[in-house]
Amino acid sequence: MTQPRDSIELTSDSLVLHFLSESGIPISDNNEVKLLKSGREKFIDLFESIRRAKHHVHLEYFNFRNDSIANALFDLLAIKAQEGVEVRTIFDAFGNWSNNKPLKKKHLKKIRERGIEIVKFDPFTFPYINHAAHRDHRKIAVIDGKVAYTGGMNIADYYINGLPKIGTWRDMHIRLKGDAVDELQKIFLTIWNQETKQHIGGDVYFPGHKEQTDSTNTVVAIVDRTPKRNSRMLSHAYAMSIYSAQKNVHIVNPYFVPTSSINKALRRTIDRGVKVTIMVSSASDIPFTPDAALYKLHKLMKRGATVYMYNGGFHHSKIMMVDDLFCTVGTANLNSRSLRYDYETNAFIFDQRTTAELNKMFYTDIEHCTQMTPEFWKKRSPWKKFAGWFANLFTPFL
Template identity: 90%
Template sequence: MKLRIFILFLFLSLLRAQADVIDSLMTHPRDSIGLTSDSLVLHFLKESGIPISDNNKVKLLKSGREKFIDLFEAIREAKHHVHLEYFNFRNDSIANALFDLLAEKVKEGVEVRAMFDAFGNWSNNKPLKKKHLKKIRERGIEIVKFDPFTFPYINHAAHRDHRKIAVIDGKVAYTGGMNIADYYINGLPKIGTWRDMHTRIEGDAVNDLQEIFLTIWNKETKQNIGGEAYFPQHAGQTDSTNIVVAIVDRTPKKNSRMLSHAYAMSIYSAQKNVHIVNPYFVPTSSIKKALNRSIDRGVDVTIMVSSASDIPFTPDAALYKLHKLMKRGATVYMYNGGFHHSKIMMVDDLFCTVGTANLNSRSLRYDYETNAFIFDKKITAELNTMFHEDIEHCTQLTPEFWKKRSPWKKFVGWFANLFTPFL
């Protein structure tokens, strides 16, 4: 009993210490600290135990076509293993082509492991059914559901695996906002073109993504996959500048607030600007507080969300929140060129994050999520260039625009906002 009390006390102390770091930095002006925003965030991540490596090569994949061409080519070159962890594999042409390719790799002696979320599979309109899974497994591909639904079903509602991770031979890894589905290339009839962002990473950060995959794979399958074959040594990147990457992972009941704190710290550390693209913008209190305080300090906070969405009520709830931020001083754009599903943020032109986390309660309080924080001016500039180009396809949220919204739309936004803790 005493041991349990001691462990609980230690756990609460660690959480309190992490919160104290954030609060102390939030209450001191940036010029009195004398550190740049990237230095502050790197220090915070290091003190929080986040794996950080400095010998990485990063490539941005700014469309579904780019992502799948790159991923398929990397899989074709696989010699030892292919690991895939996705919220869902849609039963469509791109997924079928992927499983055909994976089956060919199995014939070559490559180990193939794939995992998808049971809820993510159930919630898409072209799910992998038992007959599909049977055929996939008959071809030598290990594929499992994360947390399959069993009675009582409500037990499985909270913590879903929303990650998108691919690791090939422990040498190349991918993460970002894209699942395996045709609509990342062809769009959807109701919302048009589907915009999204993914990253290809080479270097020591691949080991961090591999560790995340194998931890959940071994837990779910009761296997014990690991060893040097899955964690090869990575030489420094000689053909490009070595890039510092921190892989920030959110695992429920283990480091539940880490990703939320990393976002909040990044926003508050900003001295010049924060640019955000996020599809379901109904931020938690810590993110909202960081945004408010940064705006009050004169930081240029610019947020882009989509006018269209694949989830009802979310755009209205987002606009309700964004209207308040706009009145406080933020610049808000509504993207009209389709559905911008990217989860990216750029700070001070110094660093950025690309990953799976939405700025809502579902991602930051419940789900398994993974973001790459990339400390590189060139990569950040590439994202900022895309951001400014996308503004040409946006409508700015202004007081005049808000006045033109119907009373009904305003009411729907207010009502949807009441469900923020669950969106």
């Protein structure tokens, strides 16, 4: 584990590392990070890791869509269970209910009959509003305590095939090896034991990690948001990262209706002359959200931000790159739902090569964007402008 430094250079990455360390966030420096920049990359990599599992497979997702990729996953998990591998999966009750291809009782029964433990997080009970406040929006996979995954993707075909109404689904995931895996394992086991009343744990789930080579000694901080325990930590980590920027901030986020603290950080950073560039999708899977986002983004554009609307499908990635020095990839949207209510997990990656790889993707995606300009805004219909203003009234709950 990294130790607090005696002297800290006032660069954005060192400032944020110091802030996270002082806040008690686990930071490790012997990690290997692989970016998985499409659904196809993510599922090929994840399935291969599961095939190699010897002791356990732990999966925590907002939802498993009842489609071909999920069925293939459960077939593979059943094979691993027959081999004696412990298989534990948990999904969010609301995420399943809001999914148009949910896992129903009959599906869960068949899955359990194949030796797979599968649990709903916070099942619906009368009066059925108990789940409105806090949802488990994480996407975490841990295999044998040695390799882990997190990012924006659930288990669904559309991450590969897209959806008819919005086209290609662009998303981002990462694979981790090293001590950061232990932190994702702890997060999974905490929620699993909480929901099942089991007491799963011990050294067998934390086998330790050999030192990586010099080329892969990447510093990673796992920033988790658990309601009522560290409710504001993820929001603070985002805000501090933005405040620390000295040259540039690049953001891609699908539901850009930021909380007041994030919005304030962006305004003040723009005012300091830092180049802030934000990319959101023209299309969305949630009504009114694009209008609310454009209302917010128009104000930031007038202040000096560069705003792009991605036209190549739905960009669902939740990433941010700062000063070409560090980045974050994870599950959190820049909205109230993620930053004030839900269970979320982001990896903050302090590595110039990983950040450069994300920036290269960012600049390539700009080629498929329309830039927001004063002329663009004038062409928007009065109805669209009103819809954005009206939707913005609900941003504390979106």
